[in-house]
Every structure is written in structure tokens, then in C-alpha cells.
Amino acid sequence: MFVTFCVLLVDIVMGILSIYWGADHSLQFNLPVFTVAVIDFDGGEVGPCLQQMAAAERTANPQMTLGYESEPGSKYDFSNERALHALKHEDFWFGIVIQSNATAAMNYAYTTGNTSYDPTGSIHLIYEEGRNALTINDLAYPKILSFMNDFVLRFAKQKQNSLRTVNAGDSSAQERQTENPIPVSFTVFNTAPYIPSIAEAATEIGTICKPSIFVQSGRVNSVPFTDLIIISFVSILMFGALSEKKRWEKYRLSDTTYIA
Structure with missing residues (x-):
């Protein structure tokens, strides 16, 4: 079971990274946008x-x-x-x-x-x-x-x-x-500087490691592997979306008078 969990986790992580790398690579060909x-x-x-x-x-x-x-x-x-x-x-x-x-x-x-x-x-x-x-x-x-x-x-x-x-x-x-x-x-x-949150990386990494902690603590028998994986990555996506939305609204609502 542990091997199956590791294989699924690696596949999902690599799949997401592949999508990201592909999108990042294609950006250079979309400069006119x-x-x-x-x-x-x-x-x-x-x-x-x-x-x-x-x-x-x-x-x-x-x-x-x-x-x-x-x-x-x-x-x-x-x-x-x-x-x-x-x-x-x-x-x-x-x-x-x-x-x-x-x-x-x-x-x-x-x-x-x-x-x-x-x-x-x-x-x-x-x-x-x-x-x-x-x-x-x-x-x-x-x-x-x-x-x-x-x-x-x-x-x-x-x-x-x-x-x-x-x-x-x-x-x-x-x-x-x-x-x-x-x-x-x-x-x-x-007019809208990007200020990343220091806690983001720690939270995301911690969420990814959560399934491993479950496995090592022996609690994995009570929680399905697929549920752990889904919860982990949904947590990452939700945290990133919420923090980005909060940061974006902060600068959108700020009174920026940079140009007279």
C-alpha cells in the first residue's frame, strides 16, 4: 500500500509540474498578447x-x-x-x-x-x-x-x-x-507590486508532506490514500487561490496616486 501511495503521489506531482512547465515554455511564443x-x-x-x-x-x-x-x-x-x-x-x-x-x-x-x-x-x-x-x-x-x-x-x-x-x-x-x-x-x-507571502511555501510544502505523516503514524488504514492525495492538492490550490485573491484585492482597492 505504501508503494502504491508513493507511485500515485509522484505521478500527480509530476503531472502538475509537466503542465506548469509546458505552459511556462509556451509563454515566450505568446509575446504579442x-x-x-x-x-x-x-x-x-x-x-x-x-x-x-x-x-x-x-x-x-x-x-x-x-x-x-x-x-x-x-x-x-x-x-x-x-x-x-x-x-x-x-x-x-x-x-x-x-x-x-x-x-x-x-x-x-x-x-x-x-x-x-x-x-x-x-x-x-x-x-x-x-x-x-x-x-x-x-x-x-x-x-x-x-x-x-x-x-x-x-x-x-x-x-x-x-x-x-x-x-x-x-x-x-x-x-x-x-x-x-x-x-x-x-x-x-x-502601481501594483507583487509581494509574496512568506508563509505560502511553508504551508504548501507542509500540506504535501501531510500524507507521509499519516503513513508513518499508522493512521493511513483509517483514511483512503486517494482521499489523502485529493485533500492535499485541493488544500494547496485553495490556499494559493485565496492568498492571491486577497493580495490582488488589496492592491485593487488601494488608493494609488502614482502619477500626478
């Missing part, structure tokens, strides 16, 4: 340039690229709060929000001068890690971070080359250009 809304509140140089680059990125390799979608700022009434609301309602996985004053603030720093100019305020990258921490952190976030860094470098090179031509012979303008080597950049806002 990670919708990335490129929202342009700017309408100047920065917004259209970023949207064009996102469209080109998706066209170049549609099967292995995140699902970039260009959206006008009017869809969200040019409001960061509306964009956050759409994120929380899972209209997209990531939002790249080009701020309304991105081009104006950048050009003012170059033409007039602004020592307090912060290029990282030009673009907001918003997402909710708590929606699916595993897939976001392993697949989507590294790719979108690489894309954004690539955009910053490309746009900086393009803008600096343009200013170099326009500012030829103007020492004051060239000095302002030198003071701002990076025209625009971005800030990341994780």
Missing part, C-alpha cells in the same frame, strides 16, 4: 517618434515582439488618471504615456535654458506587477525596458544631430545643448 498601449498626450516630436518606433518594432518581428498599439491621447481625455484607470481594468499590460508637455519642455531647455529640466518626466511607463508577476518579470518587463532604453538612445542621437546643425556658430545654444545630453527619458511606475 502582452498589449502595450503607446499613448500620446504630446503630439509634438516625442510622441509620434515613439509611436513610429513601436510600430516598426512590431512589424519587424510580430511573433516575438510585445503587442505595441498606438493610441491617441484623446481616448483618455489626455488624463493620466484615465490611463491608470484603463490599466487597472486590464485594457493593456503596459502603458507608455508620453506627457503633454514632453516636446515643449525639452525644446524650452534647449532654446531658452532650464537648469531644473528633468528628462525622466517626459514619459511614464506604467504597469501592474501583481497581475502576473511571473510572466511580467521573466518575459515582458525585460523586453519593454530594453525597448525604452533603445528609444532614449536613438532619440537622443537624432535630436543632438539636429541641434548640432541648427546651433552651428551659436556658443550659447551649444552650451545649453551640452548641459542636456539626454533630451527625453522615462520613469517606471509599478
Whole structure:
């Protein structure tokens, strides 16, 4: 009986792990489902340039690229709060929000001068890690971070080359250009961080070991093996579902004002 129990337990564990590994392996081939809304509140140089680059990125390799979608700022009434609301309602996985004053603030720093100019305020990258921490952190976030860094470098090179031509012979303008080597950049806002419970692993492992304790204590004769197995794994699934639901509701109901 003990051998039968061990065989059944190993089969069930390996079966569940096989399903998990299969699903995890297939994630890399489903990158387009990670919708990335490129929202342009700017309408100047920065917004259209970023949207064009996102469209080109998706066209170049549609099967292995995140699902970039260009959206006008009017869809969200040019409001960061509306964009956050759409994120929380899972209209997209990531939002790249080009701020309304991105081009104006950048050009003012170059033409007039602004020592307090912060290029990282030009673009907001918003997402909710708590929606699916595993897939976001392993697949989507590294790719979108690489894309954004690539955009910053490309746009900086393009803008600096343009200013170099326009500012030829103007020492004051060239000095302002030198003071701002990076025209625009971005800030990341994780509006729902994933905070795993320390007790989860201990509880799940303890539940798995429960049948073994029954066997060793001699109580196995009074409890069917199949019942022990079913109780163990149902307990794991229920605990995981309840803890995830509690954590998700916590961030859903929290007052997140990450973007002004």
C-alpha cells in the first residue's frame, strides 16, 4: 500500500509540474498578447517618434515582439488618471504615456535654458506587477525596458544631430545643448507590486508532506490514500487561490496616486 501511495503521489506531482512547465515554455511564443498601449498626450516630436518606433518594432518581428498599439491621447481625455484607470481594468499590460508637455519642455531647455529640466518626466511607463508577476518579470518587463532604453538612445542621437546643425556658430545654444545630453527619458511606475507571502511555501510544502505523516503514524488504514492525495492538492490550490485573491484585492482597492 505504501508503494502504491508513493507511485500515485509522484505521478500527480509530476503531472502538475509537466503542465506548469509546458505552459511556462509556451509563454515566450505568446509575446504579442502582452498589449502595450503607446499613448500620446504630446503630439509634438516625442510622441509620434515613439509611436513610429513601436510600430516598426512590431512589424519587424510580430511573433516575438510585445503587442505595441498606438493610441491617441484623446481616448483618455489626455488624463493620466484615465490611463491608470484603463490599466487597472486590464485594457493593456503596459502603458507608455508620453506627457503633454514632453516636446515643449525639452525644446524650452534647449532654446531658452532650464537648469531644473528633468528628462525622466517626459514619459511614464506604467504597469501592474501583481497581475502576473511571473510572466511580467521573466518575459515582458525585460523586453519593454530594453525597448525604452533603445528609444532614449536613438532619440537622443537624432535630436543632438539636429541641434548640432541648427546651433552651428551659436556658443550659447551649444552650451545649453551640452548641459542636456539626454533630451527625453522615462520613469517606471509599478502601481501594483507583487509581494509574496512568506508563509505560502511553508504551508504548501507542509500540506504535501501531510500524507507521509499519516503513513508513518499508522493512521493511513483509517483514511483512503486517494482521499489523502485529493485533500492535499485541493488544500494547496485553495490556499494559493485565496492568498492571491486577497493580495490582488488589496492592491485593487488601494488608493494609488502614482502619477500626478
